[in-house]
Amino acid sequence: MLVAAAASGDRDAVRDLWQMHRGWVAAIVLAHKPREADLEDLVQTVAVQFVRTITELREPEAFKPWLRTIATNEARAAGRKTTRRNRLRREAMDTARAIAHGRTDDGAPPTSMDQQSTLLHIALDLPEGYREPLLLRCVRGMSYRQIAAVLDLPETTIETRIARGRRMLRERARAAQADPEEADNNTDDAASPARNDRRLGAKR
Amino acid sequence: MTNEQRPQDDRDEMLSRIVDAEASSADWLRFRELAAGDPAVWAELSVMQRQQDELVRAVERATTPAARVELDEAELDRAMPDERLRLQGRLDVVSRWGGWAAAAALVLVWATGFRPAAPVGNGGGAIDGMRGSGSFVEAGLGPRLQEATPSDAFERYLSAGKATGSVLGEMPDRVVLSTTPLESGVVEVVFLRQIIERRVVDEVYRPSRDEHGDRVVLPARVAPGAGRAF
Numbered sequence: 139m140l141v142a143a144a145a146s147g148d149r150d151a152v153r154d155l156w157q158m159h160r161g162w163v164a165a166i167v168l169a170h171k172p173r174e175a176d177l178e179d180l181v182q183t184v185a186v187q188f189v190r191t192i193t194e195l196r197e198p199e200a201f202k203p204w205l206r207t208i209a210t211n212e213a214r215a216a217g218r219k220t221t222r223r224n225r226l227r228r229e230a231m232d233t234a235r236a237i238a239h240g241r242t243d244d245g246a247p248p249t250s251m252d253q254q255s256t257l258l259h260i261a262l263d264l265p266e267g268y269r270e271p272l273l274l275r276c277v278r279g280m281s282y283r284q285i286a287a288v289l290d291l292p293e294t295t296i297e298t299r300i301a302r303g304r305r306m307l308r309e310r311a312r313a314a315q316a317d318p319e320e321a322d323n324n325t326d327d328a329a330s331p332a333r334n335d336r337r338l339g340a341k342r
Numbered sequence: 343m344t345n346e347q348r349p350q351d352d353r354d355e356m357l358s359r360i361v362d363a364e365a366s367s368a369d370w371l372r373f374r375e376l377a378a379g380d381p382a383v384w385a386e387l388s389v390m391q392r393q394q395d396e397l398v399r400a401v402e403r404a405t406t407p408a409a410r411v412e413l414d415e416a417e418l419d420r421a422m423p424d425e426r427l428r429l430q431g432r433l434d435v436v437s438r439w440g441g442w443a444a445a446a447a448l449v450l451v452w453a454t455g456f457r458p459a460a461p462v463g464n465g466g467g468a469i470d471g472m473r474g475s476g477s478f479v480e481a482g483l484g485p486r487l488q489e490a491t492p493s494d495a496f497e498r499y500l501s502a503g504k505a506t507g508s509v510l511g512e513m514p515d516r517v518v519l520s521t522t523p524l525e526s527g528v529v530e531v532v533f534l535r536q537i538i539e540r541r542v543v544d545e546v547y548r549p550s551r552d553e554h555g556d557r558v559v560l561p562a563r564v565a566p567g568a569g570r571a572f
Contacts, residue, residue: 168401189422276397
């Protein structure tokens with residue numbers, strides 16, 4: 139078994155294991171990282187942690203949740219390093235994004251790429267419990283069962299969360315089309331992890 | 343979860359499974375029934391599918407460089423050195439040990455003027471407190487040494503050294519440097535044997551470097567009772 143071989147220090151197994159799982163690791167980091175943090179840098183940090191600690195993994199069946207924990211920890215650590223300067227930069231980027239998304243008076247219609255970016259922006263502002271399975275579902279080939287294995291949750295819970303996440307996505311995308319200012323207020327509000335957790339807790 | 347929310351959840355989950363190609367035949371049957379009574383369900387499904395496609399593309403675009411991050415080979419080397427590197431590591435240890443041995447020999451030379459290259463058996467290198475300095479002369483071995491097998495000679499060196507106090511013993515563990523299977527089915531094992539010797543010297547020196555980076559030896563102070571290992 140590949141995980142067991144990697145945990146015993148087999149370098150080829152470690153490489154294979156990383157290549158098999160780095161796709162969803164990137165999606166997890168994307169779901170948790172602060173906007174200012176560079177995704178590639180963070181995934182590189184996760185890779186380093188993965189190499190340093192894989193030999194400490196005692197239960198091969200817990201590999202996916204274990205790797206997911208590394209990814210979320212690294213992303214959250216990056217979040218704690220967020221400084222005021224970064225927040226200001228984020229505000230500037232939001233302004234730039236708003237301009238790029240056709241919220242100026244130039245009257246140009248949004249492009250398909252703009253719509254994709256907007257949708258991702260909205261998805262990243264969903265409460266954690268919903269955005270994580272939703273983004274994992276976007277990693278090609280990941281079934282409900284595989285997502286459940288990564289998040290260490292029952293498959294039925296994953297189904298429910300993806301469905302609810304999509305509903306929220308639909309509603310917020312519709313609201314963003316109808317009133318961009320209101321949508322901004324909503325996403326800013328939802329961007330607070332504490333509030334997200336409270337909301338998620340309430341819905342659980 | 344309220345009673346009002348569950349039907350909405352069921353409907354969302356059913357549509358979601360269709361979007362994800364995980365729908366069962368029962369899901370499709372229910373969808374047809376729903377769509378027969380409310381054609382807007384088709385539009386809802388269409389929006390969900392389009393959003394999913396766009397989100398997949400957006401996530402792929404956002405994660406593409408990151409999802410191709412390779413493991414850092416240097417980190418791998420540090421975390422789990424392969425056999426070749428393990429051997430190299432051990433050789434490095436030997437090399438460092440050899441460096442220490444060379445430095446120690448140099449220190450001994452400075453301290454005592456002893457020359458290890460002195461001919462075996464003529465007693466030329468033996469001085470008070472430094473008798474033999476690891477040579478077989480100190481261990482009380484004579485010219486007959488050349489006639490003995492390496493194993494016999496080694497045992498004689500150990501026992502004679504212990505008798506004179508210049509050899510304290512041999513470390514129980516042998517450091518294996520390599521194991522190589524040979525064609526005949528046997529295995530060649532290359533290993534270190536570590537001998538603990540004892541000397542009484544007038545002064546001790548420590549290896550160092552001068553301002554030009556050249557190796558030098560400097561007198562070392564040893565406080566009484568402050569036994570110190572290398």
